[in-house]
Amino acid sequence: MLPPNINPVDLGPSPAAPLPELPEHSSRGRLERVLRRGEFAVTAELNPPDSANPDDVYERVAHFDGWVDGINATDGSGANCHMSSVAICALLTRVGYSPILQISCRDYNRIAIQGNVLGAAALGVCNVLALTGDGVQSGDHPEAKPVFDLDSTSLLATIKKMRDDRTFLSGRKITDPPRLFLGAAENPFAPPYDWRALRLAKKVAAGAQYFQTQYCYDIPMLKSFMQKVRDMGTHEKCFILVGVGPLPSAKTARWMRSNVAGVHIPDDVIARLEGAENQKAEGIKLCIELIQQIREVEGVAGVHIMAYRQEESVGHIVQESGVLAGRQPFRRAFATAADSEMPPSSVATRQMM
Numbered sequence: 001m002l003p004p005n006i007n008p009v010d011l012g013p014s015p016a017a018p019l020p021e022l023p024e025h026s027s028r029g030r031l032e033r034v035l036r037r038g039e040f041a042v043t044a045e046l047n048p049p050d051s052a053n054p055d056d057v058y059e060r061v062a063h064f065d066g067w068v069d070g071i072n073a074t075d076g077s078g079a080n081c082h083m084s085s086v087a088i089c090a091l092l093t094r095v096g097y098s099p100i101l102q103i104s105c106r107d108y109n110r111i112a113i114q115g116n117v118l119g120a121a122a123l124g125v126c127n128v129l130a131l132t133g134d135g136v137q138s139g140d141h142p143e144a145k146p147v148f149d150l151d152s153t154s155l156l157a158t159i160k161k162m163r164d165d166r167t168f169l170s171g172r173k174i175t176d177p178p179r180l181f182l183g184a185a186e187n188p189f190a191p192p193y194d195w196r197a198l199r200l201a202k203k204v205a206a207g208a209q210y211f212q213t214q215y216c217y218d219i220p221m222l223k224s225f226m227q228k229v230r231d232m233g234t235h236e237k238c239f240i241l242v243g244v245g246p247l248p249s250a251k252t253a254r255w256m257r258s259n260v261a262g263v264h265i266p267d268d269v270i271a272r273l274e275g276a277e278n279q280k281a282e283g284i285k286l287c288i289e290l291i292q293q294i295r296e297v298e299g300v301a302g303v304h305i306m307a308y309r310q311e312e313s314v315g316h317i318v319q320e321s322g323v324l325a326g327r328q329p330f331r332r333a334f335a336t337a338a339d340s341e342m343p344p345s346s347v348a349t350r351q352m353m
Contacts, residue, residue: 026163026209027181029126030098030330031070035210035239040295040323041302043070043100043212043241044314046092048082057083057091063311064097066331067318070127072212072304075102080140086120093124096332100183101125106133109149110158114168117159121178129183129212130155134261153206156182160207184208186240188225189218189264197228200238210239212304215256217247217265219293226299235299242294245306246313247283250274284313291321 019028026032034041044064049056064071073088089099101120103113117128132152150158158169159182166177184203188196200211216222222242229235247253247265250273257265269286276282291303303323307314318324 027126027179029070029181031100031127032181032209034069034329035301039069039327040325041069041239041241042067042305042318042323042329043072043302044068044305044307044311045072045074046088047308047311048074048085048088050082052083054091057088058095060311061092061097062332063314066328067315067324068305069302069329070098070100072100072102072129075104075107075131075133086116086123089120089125090123096330098127098330099125100127100129102129102131103155104131104133105148105150105152105155106146109147110169113150113155114158114162117162117178117180118174121180126179127181127183128159129185130159130208131185152184153203156184156203156207181209182207183210183212185213186211187214187262189214189216189221190262193221193225194228196225197232197234200229201232201234204234204238208238210241210301212241213243214262215243215245215265215306216290216294217269219290219297221264222294223297226297230299239301240299241302241304242297242300243304243306244287244290244294245308246280246287246310246317247273248310249279249283284310284317287317288320291317291323295321295323 019030019033021028022033025036031041031043044067046057046060046064049060061071071092073085073092074082075085085102089101092099101116103116105113108116120128130152132148132155133146159178159180161167161169162174163177163180163182166174168174186196186200186203190196200208203211226235226240229240247256247269250270253265253270253273256263257270272286273279273282287305294300294303305314305317307317
């Protein structure tokens, strides 16, 4: 929850007001700056509430404060209905966080997508993650009609066209284009393995500037994938953030391996959890070790932490992994009376320090 007596509406202009433009940057956001500086970036996934209460969002995001460079607002992940990604991004930007807008092609046609992109950019969103989306049959509304007017690759090309060419797909001009850092998903841990690096390169050609991968529990498999990426030189054209997450139990690990598309969890990982006295603590320890190993893989630019229903563990995981090397990502300095009187550029500059 927000600290006592603090209401984001009272803060005046958003502390996430656009930062000064930098050469060769596509956005004015913090995530792109961290990556282009060569820092090891950390992003995390915010599990959206089944609620219309904004405090439910602020309570969850408070666990990430000072530990991450970007926060994913998921868009109907698993084809389940939650608070919308655009709404969560609006709530996060109004108090200074750097959200990543996920867009699932499953639910929108190209008209809605382009409108949402412009609206999100107007709200101060600087990052987008383009997803095709899970099929509706896997979610809680299997009777829903899927759209899939675009797929993730054509979605990337669409937003790139809006940003760089200042036009909609129809050819109509955009007077003020969205300044966005474009991302995509990749899964090195699912077949066909030999095609994964090629698929990543195809998305780079369509406009992807950074990637977040599916959960990694197999370092040798990650190294094999990254070798193919390096052989193609693609690691020099994008930033790759490898997905990680704490497993609460061996039972959960088995369920994920069997039911979540594309999740690969080796037998030795499950055996390690089964043999632990405290499986949840062991899952967190494993996650920390994986981050430390991932950090050493050439071409990896960061990690994306997906701690489903374990958001409170993110700060501990990042701290114990040591990957920030003394750097502190954005920490929400909740407003004082003086803050509300500061011009937006001053607030943004101070919070970047």
